[in-house]
Amino acid sequence: MSTDSEPPPLRIRVYSDLEAPAPLRRQIEEILLASANPRRVPDESSRTAFLDRWLTPYLTVYPEQVLLALDEAEGGQVLGVLNGCLDSAGAEVFRDLHPYYRLFADLYQAYPAHFHVNCHPDHRGRGVGSCLVEAFVALCRDGGLPGVHLVTAPGLRNVGFYRRNGFTEAVERSEAGHSYLFLGQQLAVD
DSSP, X not given: OOOTTSOOOEEEEEGGGOSOHHHHHHHHHHXXXXXXXXXXXXXXXXXXXXXXXXXXXXXXXXXXXEEEEEEGGGTSEEEEEEEEESOTTTOGGGTXXXXXXXXXXXXXXXXXEEEEEEEOGGGTTTTHHHHHHHHHHHHHHHTTOSEEEEEEOTTOXXXXXXXXXXXXXXXXXXXXXXXXXXXXXXXXXX
């Protein structure tokens, strides 16, 4: 039995390798919506738009780059999800969805892969997110990529999480009154 500080017995799986995507998708949606600012998703219409922006493109275009942390002790319950993309420069689907996407395009050659990671609220601070990030970084490294990045906002609490997980290259830029923080990690490729 694990304590609150111990990670549950995890298994990291690739979404496209799993056989029952519909029930898993519902769990993933619940995790993303629980992670969202409630003011951004007050009703069904805004929840659908949020998921269409932050989840659907990954599951439909890049399902082999979506990683799930499954709790082996709870019958495969989804504890966390990492939506990834190994080729940010070539991923045209995101250009119109995310206002900052073009803002950092000059950095995509050095940091071609990007991701978003979310954990179930009951399992935050227990190593689930770090396990997902570590698995995605390994996928990028194994693919010979020179770096991986994410974009957040300066001052958010997740910045400390990403820095602890090796994302130390930081570039801050603003557009249309919003500040964005690009955090990158260079990879040593064998």
